[in-house]
Amino acid sequence: MTPSARLEAAIEILTSIISERRPAPDALKGWGQAHRFAGSGDRAAIGGLVYDALRRKASSAYLMGADTPRAVVLGMLKRERGLDGEAIARLASGGQYAPAALSDDERARLDGASLDGAPAHIAGDYPDWLDDAFAQSFGDQRAEEGAALASRAPLDLRVNTLKADREKAAAMLADLKPEVTPWSPWGLRIALAADAKAPPIHAEPAFIKGFVEVQDEGSQLAALFSGAKPGEQALDLCAGAGGKTLALAAMMENKGQLFATDDDKRRLAPIHERLTRSGARNVQVRTPKSVHTEIDDLQGRMDLVLIDAPCTGTGAWRRNPDAKWRMRPGALEQRVKEQADILDRAVGFLKPGGRIVYITCSLLDAENGAQVRGFLARHTDFTAAAPGEGVVPGARRSAEGVLLTPQTTGTDGFFVSVLRHS
Ligand SMILES: C[S@@+](CC[C@H](N)C(=O)[O-])C[C@H]1O[C@@H](n2cnc3c(N)ncnc32)[C@H](O)[C@@H]1O
Incomplete structure (x- = not known):
């Protein structure tokens, strides 16, 4: 699939998540079953777009001045993926299988809109009704805390000290370029790129032998x-x-x-x-x-x-x-x-x-x-x-x-x- 076709698929799936209140994994799975031609790389990339759009749903909608699935996905490309209006216009080209071409208003917003002056729950991408609770926990840091909570998480592993130490486990997983986590004495971290599938850690000898488990730091x-x-x-x-x-x-x-x-x-x-x-x-x-x-x-x-x-x-x-x-x-x-x-x-x-x-x-x-x-x-x-x-x-x-x-x-x-x- 072309990058434009993946984008169109992400808009379609987000529409089903929002309008039918379908859980995201369920909507992604349903789309995959109905589009057998899509390979695993396509499905991972589309999943990445959908999850990033959900992460930044409120702020992307604010940037675009609309909360439609299309607006959220386009706004996310600017907000989360750092694409400029020109790059987004190339993706939303109006061509076959691509999203419709950008309107003048969409293009203007992608070029110029910012989150300046946005309320904390928009800049922090959390539900409006939780603003008082976030204020209680984080005061005037709540937008930053919310924004960090809207970021992509790495894959963290815990080294099982009953069987291995961190050096040994890291050496076995060297292909995945694990790094030592900052705080946990047992942690290894594998960074995940936006379009990358999570590595099949369950198939790694270090996992099968019980040297590591998946566990956030x-x-x-x-x-x-x-x-x-x-x-x-x-x-x-x-x-x-x-x-x-x-x-x-x-x-x-x-x-x-x-x-x-x-x-x-x-x-x-x-x-x-x-x-x-x-x-x-x-x-x-x-x-x-x-x-x-x-x-x-x-x-x-x-x-x-x-x-x-x-x-x-x-x-x-x-x-x-x-x-x-x-x-x-x-x-x-x-x-x-x-x-x-x-x-x-x-x-x-x-x-x-x-x-x-x-x-x-x-x-x-x-x-x-x-x-x-x-x-x-x-x-x-x-x-x-x-x-x-x-x-x-x-x-x-x-x-x-x-x-x-x-x-x-x-x-x-x-x-x-x-x-x-x-
Ligand atoms: C946060 S999860 C536990 C995660 C798990 N400890 C781990 O580290 O993977 C909370 C668990 O509490 C269980 N739970 C809910 N109510 C409970 C109760 N009254 N007594 C015991 N367990 C309960 C749920 O079934 C759920 O598995």
């Missing part, structure tokens, strides 16, 4: 900040597919016990294969039963209960730009209630002096600082602390926890609080 740091130690008794209460569990297991060097569970057995299922590959031998997976008795025997026995809580996922918008425009206020209320319930449940599993490490991939105070303040008000025998002092100098620290963001630490957004029983 922010998620690695959240695990690091748990302070899990060899010999401890630890419970990962929201283990999901096991991203944090695997990191904790490596920190514990196969000594002590790590229990992993989750409310949803389908989410938990992939953990078994991942644990086998990792060489972790001190992890017991407790699959949920219909009546929740699977971890009753752990009451009062844990040094550490990790809660990687269900949350709005606002911190992961770099990876899932579709989600930010689909999020609704009711989802935040629901998550806040679930988080409070899980925090209260965790208390019973601690031994005296034990700690809860509460993690979200949210940037919203309701799920972070306010959630911790609520917990402390209900449980006066706990204190809160922000972990990781000196590890990540740019991160925002508060009495309740530490907040990592794409803008300050170059990671996904993560909040971590250590709640210690006194």
Whole structure:
């Protein structure tokens, strides 16, 4: 396909995402099935255009003075890809399979429009209704924080120290030019170009042998900040597919016990294969039963209960730009209630002096600082602390926890609080 035809396809797919409220992966897959002639390079390039348009939807529409899918895609080429009016006119040529030729107004906007004077939620590309929440978290930095959250994320890997060290893993992955991540002691980073497909990391010998796992550096740091130690008794209460569990297991060097569970057995299922590959031998997976008795025997026995809580996922918008425009206020209320319930449940599993490490991939105070303040008000025998002092100098620290963001630490957004029983 020509670059112009890819652009036309991206406009068509964005139309289906916006007008039919279709999830982006679903719309991209549907288009691929209906256009079998498109090769994998075409599909990756079109996916890159669609995701970049979603990332910069509000600011691109503002530049173009219209919020149609065509305007958003054209504006994105200027805003995200740095193309000038001339280059965009060559793509939108009006030729066969190409988008219609630029109107005079479109051309004028692509040549001259800017974001000067745009409100924070436009310059930061986040939903208008979240502006108060962003202001609470970031004050007058919210446009910059939002813009960083709208950027493309790299591919981060965590080196599994049960099997390899960073040098060895990097040498095995040399073709992909991995770089050491700035903060995590286990991280390797692979930069992704806009049109490049993510490398098939699952097919790399380093992955197959369990030397590396895919994990954002922010998620690695959240695990690091748990302070899990060899010999401890630890419970990962929201283990999901096991991203944090695997990191904790490596920190514990196969000594002590790590229990992993989750409310949803389908989410938990992939953990078994991942644990086998990792060489972790001190992890017991407790699959949920219909009546929740699977971890009753752990009451009062844990040094550490990790809660990687269900949350709005606002911190992961770099990876899932579709989600930010689909999020609704009711989802935040629901998550806040679930988080409070899980925090209260965790208390019973601690031994005296034990700690809860509460993690979200949210940037919203309701799920972070306010959630911790609520917990402390209900449980006066706990204190809160922000972990990781000196590890990540740019991160925002508060009495309740530490907040990592794409803008300050170059990671996904993560909040971590250590709640210690006194
Ligand atoms: C952020 S995800 C966990 C991600 C995982 N820890 C990782 O690092 O890959 C949150 C998880 O919490 C689970 N969850 C939601 N409500 C829960 C509850 N009440 N108790 C336990 N787990 C719950 C969800 O099924 C989901 O897998």
